[in-house]
Amino acid sequence: MSDDISTYVVELKRDDAVEAVKSKLEKGEDPISVLNECRKGMTIVGERFQAGDYYLAELMLSAEVFKSAVAILDPHLAGVRSSQSLGKVMLATPKGDIHDLGKNIVATLLKAHGFEVHDLGVDVLPEVIVEKAREIEPEFVGFSALITVAFDSMKEAVTMFEEAGIRNRFKLMVGGGVTTPEVKDYIGADFQTVDATEGVAYCMKIAGGK
Ligand code: B12
Missing domain, CATH: 1.10.1240.10 (Methionine synthase domain)
Incomplete structure (x- = not known):
């Protein structure tokens, strides 16, 4: 074989x-x-x-x-699970997109490195994303996008974050096969990657490598 x-x-x-x-x-x-x-x-x-x-x-x-x-x-x-939380990460695949394989991997790796992960699932409406961000108060929000229609949903969510006055309370990451640095700029995210381990490294760096 x-x-x-x-x-x-x-x-x-x-x-x-x-x-x-x-x-x-x-x-x-x-x-x-x-x-x-x-x-x-x-x-x-x-x-x-x-x-x-x-x-x-x-x-x-x-x-x-x-x-x-x-x-x-x-x-x-998930082998190296840490006992102390490095912070909260809220993840979502935005409205119009049901791909979740990549998001689930990011969630596993983040948990493995000691982050508390709140996964909102797929096809999540911008208003739900904003409501949950208010409730959870995460240090990081991560969008996973695999189809181009998701770009506008993410932008909509970011506009709603801004209108609610909470956009600066967390770092915003975007990942997934179709994302590029241009998508990051388009939606106004802080970080973009097509590699889950880079996303974890970014969170670790911001969290101060605790
Ligand atoms: C599997 C798959 C599906 C499965 C999804 C199953 C599931 N549960 O997720 C099914 C069959 C359901 C599906 C459906 C569709 N799909 Co599809 N699908 C794919 C495929 C082949 C693989 C995607 C995948 O899971 N890759 C593996 C994962 C591990 O990779 P990843 O998501 O990129 O994640 C990695 C990183 O990006 C990163 N990451 C991901 N998210 C995040 C988030 C953060 C915060 C961070 C830090 C990192 C990170 O971590 C992961 C590991 O490193 C892609 C092809 C491709 N090249 O991607 C097409 C693809 C995404 N699909 C496509 C299309 C068109 C569709 C459909 C519209 C088809 C249809 N006619 O119905 C529907 C869409 C339905 C919808 N509304 O969402 C297109 C999108 C084109 C576009 N530009 O919009 C693609 C690119 C195929 C193509 N080349 O045409 N699909």
Whole structure:
């Protein structure tokens, strides 16, 4: 059996992907690099979908393969849980977007590094995001966006943060495959990444590396 996880994800071979993840972990490979291999597979699936070679059914199946692989990785990613909270992070996939695989990974990694994570879920209305930010009082707010319609929802939420006078109370991060530095500027975020570990490093830095 080959151990190329990205190929198994692309070929929608769940059992092979799971076995390859287990085997790499047993060999002592870094869980983050195993995660990146899984993600590479999703990127290829996305390219095939865009090119019309894959349909929605394949997109959905690939997500299931990815989830099964990450379920094996999850306890390893969460291995270094800290007992002291470094601060609160509120996460959401904004209105119009239901992608959550990346957001869930960021949540796991942040928890693993000692942050208290409040995950609002997917397709979250801007008014709910603002209401929850008032209630939770997070040090960080993170948006996860995978489709372009989410850009306007995020901008709407930021405008509502400003109108409510709370925009400066937290650092605003945006992540997800379709985001770029231009998206960060468009919505008025403080930080942008397409790599969950960079997001965690940013929070750690701001939190003072406590
Ligand atoms: C899997 C998938 C799906 C699954 C999602 C399952 C799920 N539970 O999430 C399903 C099948 C449901 C789906 C549906 C659709 N999808 Co889709 N999907 C994908 C695919 C193949 C992979 C996305 C993914 O999960 N990647 C793996 C994760 C781990 O990567 P990630 O999200 O980028 O996250 C990483 C980082 O970005 C970062 N991160 C993520 N969020 C955050 C947040 C913070 C705060 C931080 C710090 C970091 C961070 O951490 C993660 C790990 O490093 C992409 C292709 C691609 N290239 O991304 C298309 C893609 C996103 N989908 C696309 C489309 C068009 C759709 C549909 C509209 C299709 C349709 N016709 O119905 C619907 C949208 C429904 C909706 N309203 O949201 C397009 C979007 C194009 C665009 N520019 O808008 C893409 C890019 C495919 C393509 N190339 O055309 N999809």
